[in-house]
Amino acid sequence: MPMLRRFVVLALLLALIFAGVNAATAQGRQFVNVYSSRHYGALEQMFAEFTQETGIEVRLSQGSAQALLTRLEQEGKQTPADVFFTIDAGTLVLAAEKGLLQSIDSEVLRANVPEELRDPENRWFGLSQRLRTIVYNPQKVDPSELSTYEALADPKWNGRLCLRPATHIYTISLVASMIAALGEQKTEEVVKGWVANKPQLIDSDTRILETIIAGGCDVGITNHYYVGRIYSQDPNASVKIFWANQADRGVHRNISGAGVTANAANRENAIKLLEWLSDAEKGQAGDVTGLPGGNFEFPVNAKAKLNEIIAGFGTPKIDPLPLAELGKNQKAAIDLLGRAGY
Ligand SMILES: [Fe+2]
Numbered sequence: 001m002p003m004l005r006r007f008v009v010l011a012l013l014l015a016l017i018f019a020g021v022n023a024a025t026a027q028g029r030q031f032v033n034v035y036s037s038r039h040y041g042a043l044e045q046m047f048a049e050f051t052q053e054t055g056i057e058v059r060l061s062q063g064s065a066q067a068l069l070t071r072l073e074q075e076g077k078q079t080p081a082d083v084f085f086t087i088d089a090g091t092l093v094l095a096a097e098k099g100l101l102q103s104i105d106s107e108v109l110r111a112n113v114p115e116e117l118r119d120p121e122n123r124w125f126g127l128s129q130r131l132r133t134i135v136y137n138p139q140k141v142d143p144s145e146l147s148t149y150e151a152l153a154d155p156k157w158n159g160r161l162c163l164r165p166a167t168h169i170y171t172i173s174l175v176a177s178m179i180a181a182l183g184e185q186k187t188e189e190v191v192k193g194w195v196a197n198k199p200q201l202i203d204s205d206t207r208i209l210e211t212i213i214a215g216g217c218d219v220g221i222t223n224h225y226y227v228g229r230i231y232s233q234d235p236n237a238s239v240k241i242f243w244a245n246q247a248d249r250g251v252h253r254n255i256s257g258a259g260v261t262a263n264a265a266n267r268e269n270a271i272k273l274l275e276w277l278s279d280a281e282k283g284q285a286g287d288v289t290g291l292p293g294g295n296f297e298f299p300v301n302a303k304a305k306l307n308e309i310i311a312g313f314g315t316p317k318i319d320p321l322p323l324a325e326l327g328k329n330q331k332a333a334i335d336l337l338g339r340a341g342y
Contacts, residue, residue, distance in 0.1 A: 031057040032269040035072065036085040037065040038256055040295045049289055050276050056269045065091045065169075072100045072261060082264035083273060087256040088169045090176070092124040093327025101259035104271055112278035112301045116322045117255055126255035126323060127277050127284075128291050129298040131224045131316065132174050133251045134242040135209060140218040146242045149178065149252070152219065153193020161199035162208045162220035166337040170205070170223065170254075175337060176329035177252045180321050184336060191340040206230075213238045223254075228296025228309045243316035250317035254326070256297070280304040 036043065039062065047058035063071070065086045072079055072095070084095055095101050101123040109118070109125050117126030134146055140160075152161060164171045178187040202208045205222040209230055212220055230237045244251045258277070260270040277283030277291055284304035286293040292300075293307050 029057060030055055030266075030269060031059055032082045032266050032273050033059045033061070033080045034083045034085055034258075034273070035061050035063070035068045035081040035261075037063060037068055037091070038085055038087050043291075043294075046277075046283065046289055046291060046294065049282070050273060053282075054272060054276070056272060058273065069095060069098070069100070073098065075263075077263045079261060079263050080265075081261045082266045082270040083258050084261055085256075085258040087130075087254075088173060089126070089255050089257070089323035090169065090173055090327040090330045092119070092255075092257055092259060093324060095259065096121070096123040100262055102262045102264070102267075104260050104274070106271055106275060108275040109278055112275075112280070112284075114300065114302070116320060117257075117300050119259070119324055120322075124257050124259035125274060125278065126257040126300045127274075128256045128295070129300060129318075130254050130256065131243075131251045131298070131318065132170060132221060132254065133224055133244045133316075134219060135212060135222050135227060135239055136219045136242055137212045137215065137238050138240050139238055140215070143240070143242055146219070146244075147247065148245045149174070149221065150182075150190045152221075153190045153197070155197065157219060158197045160218040161194065161197050162202055162211050162217040163194065163199040164205065164208065164221070165201045165203050166334075166342040168203060171337070171342075172330055172333045173254050173326055174221070174252050175333040176326050177319055177321055179329045179332055179336065180325055181249050181319070184332060188336050188340055191336060191342055195340055195342050209239050224313060225296035228313070231309055231312075232296070241313060243314070245319070246317050249321075250319040253318045253321075253323075255300070255323055256291070257323075286310065 051057050072081060084101060086092060096119055103122045113125045175187060200217055202211060205226040208220040208222050209226055211217055224241055227239060227241050258274055260267060264270050278301055280301045280303035283291050284299040284301040286305045286307035288294045292298055296310055298310060
């Protein structure tokens with residue numbers, strides 16, 4: 001690199017570093033501002049641990065993904081947010097496309113987060129994995145009767161299904177993954193088959209599981225960690241996980257993840273937080289101090305230890321669809337669900 005350019009780059013770097021230091025120590029304290037739509041309890045405890053280790057205070061603002069995205073857009077350069085944290089790859093893709101996140105060049109994040117679980121341009125990183133799969137009441141259904149999401153369109157499930165409504169992001173992402181695997185036409189046939197089976201639409205995975213346990217329906221589709229929560233209270237609850245599509249593409253996966261905002265004043269602290277969250281021994285821990293452990297999710301870091309309940313779920317074959325692809329099909333999924341009368 002020519003001398004002058006090297007000098008300019010160095011000067012720019014120093015300016016950036018000083019800007020960061022100024023922002024973070026305006027009141028003599030190091031902090032990082034997080035906008036989060038992740039509503040699972042373990043967050044505060046985990047952030048407290050991060051603060052204890054690094055001296056960086058985490059200031060958390062919670063809200064719905066949509067509300068936080070709108071806020072980030074409206075605040076623009078004035079935003080106090082350094083990190084945007086959410087529970088769906090589609091939302092992260094959308095935030096990146098709107099220019100609300102910046103690319104982060106971190107060797108630690110590249111090593112800890114597998115390629116298919118992060119943005120190809122490194123604007124967001126998956127930090128825990130959630131699998132959306134088939135659940136059933138073992139007193140009503142033999143697992144040999146189950147196989148794929150598609151097979152739930154069979155008329156034998158008429159009046160026996162509990163599903164989440166079309167408006168929920170979990171349903172939209174599942175259908176988006178089916179579009180990627182099967183194409184629109186086949187997916188639409190499947191969804192029409194589900195609808196023909198007159199499912200009970202319940203807008204809470206927990207209530208779907210409670211309904212199955214109470215005998216109100218036989219089979220449902222929920223995220224796996226809600227079963228983990230139920231087992232932590234009652235290991236003998238009358239509901240079991242069936243890993244979907246093991247003979248073909250594998251079970252549908254989504255992530256909870258985060259990115260550094262485009263206008264982060266505390267950029268370095270934000271990177272430190274993401275790196276800490278991806279660390280096998282720290283943020284990825286299998287106990288309640290870890291992001292996946294605190295909510296019975298699977299870690300993204302392959303070196304992280306699993307807690308007992310998560311380990312008990314086995315190691316299913318997972319749909320390898322890169323999470324960035326999932327976001328691209330969401331609009332098509334919403335339209336398809338509408339056409340199918342779901
Ligand atoms: Fe959830």
